[in-house]
Amino acid sequence: MAHSSHDVIVVGGGVIGCAVARELATDHDILVVERGQIATEATALAAGEITMTPLYTDNPSIADYANEFFSKYDGTGQFEFTERPSLELVPPDRKYEARKRIERLAADSLTVSFLKPDVVEANYPRFNLEEFVGVIKYQDTGFVDPYTLAMTLKNDAESQGATILTDTTVTDIRIADEHVNGVNTSEGTFDAPHVVVATGWRTEQFLRDYAQLPIRPYRTQCIVLDPIKAVSNEFPMGWIPGEHVYFRPERTGSLLVGGWSFTEDNPDSASEKEDEVFRDHVANLVPGFLRGFERARFVNGWAGVDGATPDTRPIIDAPRDAPDGLVVAAGFHGRGVMTAPVAATVVRTLIAGEQCPFPRDPFVLSRLNHDRQTSSSTVSVLVIEFP
Template sequence: MSERIAIVGGGVIGCAVARKLASDYEVEVFEKGQLASEASALAAGEVTMLSSYEDKPDIGWHAVDFFREYDGTDEFTFTELPSIGLVTPDREDEKRRYAARLAAEGLPVRYLDRETAREQYPTFDFSDHAGVIEHRVSGFVDPYTFAMTLHHDARDDGATFHTNTAVRNLLVEDDDVVGLETEDGRIDADHVVCAAGWRSREFLLEHVPIPVRPYRTQCIVLEPKSPLPEGFPMGWFPGEHVYFRPEHNGDFLIGGWSFAEDNPEGASGQADEAFRNHVADLVPTFLEGFEEAGYVDDWAGVDGATPDTRPILDAPADAPDGLIVATGFNGRGVMTAPVAATAVRSLITGEDAPFSLDTFAIDRFTTRSDDFEFISISAGD
């Protein structure tokens, strides 16, 4: 009989981990609501792993290779686009050196001066900028479609998914994980993977503290006067705490303005008026044809942050044996899902991962407190 694995959380991470394990283990996933109904479904779906892990390119390439290979599975698509970061004149020399260093290390990055950037991206107004940093390997996905495709693959390999099933407690005997207590009763398990987002800290606090705190982030979709042209890039506006990308129908998605959230259960699911006003004032300063852009939609969601903006993917030494923590993705859960799934499998099986797990180990933190300064990763600096 194969070992039993229980996964707490049916978001994109829980679904990715289930898919990675289901062919070799008895896997059950427990979600208090519907699959991918919270942070996963509200994500922007950007895949910028090479810029996010420029110091650990093997991690970034592992994710990119997965998305390229997974493209076309059922309804899932991975749309590759470059990402650009606007560069102010006072930072031009710094950013030129930055791009040259990364290019010398083999990463697909280059600096474009103002005139070259105008030719490459004519929809933009670079009057106030010296140029852009261009990351040539990035893209985006539809987060919900991605999560559900992972779910279907896991289910086809034998994983069982329990929705509308709250998990109350982690069950531990003699410092070993033995299962879960759900609202429907006890579930026996040899391993438990906690992929419960910002709720992971409270769920695990009795057994192992983890430095994760909730934060809230926002997105707005605008309809420009003319649909965005083919080849319109993804990108970010340093100093303004926003990122952006095109939609498939030519609309424009802009997100960011992330702040620590003290009341995550009661947080609004809509973008703040202040953010809407900020977007209305900012976008016409760097994009043509947005002075009279139409409003399409907006939303906000809550995710979990760590002190250094990278997730915890670990079996902590001070935790009960059999517990795996997969949380604190800082808004990068969708793009990091393939990496998380590989890391969790390695932790359970003892197989070597194709990248170092030290990057995600909990002992990199000097404190386990959740009282740390929140760092927004949408600043793009």
């Protein structure tokens, strides 16, 4: 059986684990342990949207940090970041709330504006906004290919000396005197004073003996539609509050539509195929606001499981009640791809004792009422309002 010593062991080889490994490998001996292959679960099923700007309007420095990373990382290896604005379609019953939000965000100097339907249709002729009063337009957003991003991060980590171990299951964390000292795996024992657990929805179950994490698994879906006339290279991303869907263009001219996210009681056996009810919902919805999709061809679809917290923001923290040296990075609510550079930096500050360049408060476990039993309905019905 294998045995070796490292500075940090990262459990989980998705985009978060790869980003953490890359961030730490410059000055730490890193081992990543993945039970399957790199980025083949939630990461590979992600839509790849980078919409940190609308997600962190209360902490714009967090969004700025992520956006700057993706802009600079564009062109590394095979990785590409496609900048594209995002439109939040505003139905009549949300007009007042949208106007007030615009005023607040503009006062905070965010690049956001309200556009009336005729302006949107002039700029983007495929839109038909008869049922809407306008859109909120966000700049500083875009999309990536999640698998390519994860593999590029993984390659960078390896080039800096990180070791990636796949097809290896971590059976438990080794604890001595209330301090982490390594992990036991199906392939052997590995020593380290720091263990970072980034195993998606499985994190809560895996760490149940060490920390109470209010993370629940949920299932989300995506389909790709191919219209008779391809969408243009300038076609924006967007979402419709209340309809539980978001959309973005594919580089092929197709349209990816995702969402329909609800808690999943049986994540291990959850279907990886999109539901008929979701296909019908999209088929009825999309032609109502996009021209040329009345006879769009169904290309493919899929479904996947991720984990979410009650406030839909991740836990990236060293829980105070957990053994020293244990760091958690989970509960990303399907937003792990866009949050990966932020998560990696937070983990580094926790392990290296460095100052974080943005507020860590949105990610600490103590912000949540984690005294409630995590096996109960801490997240009962989960719906994505925006990606």
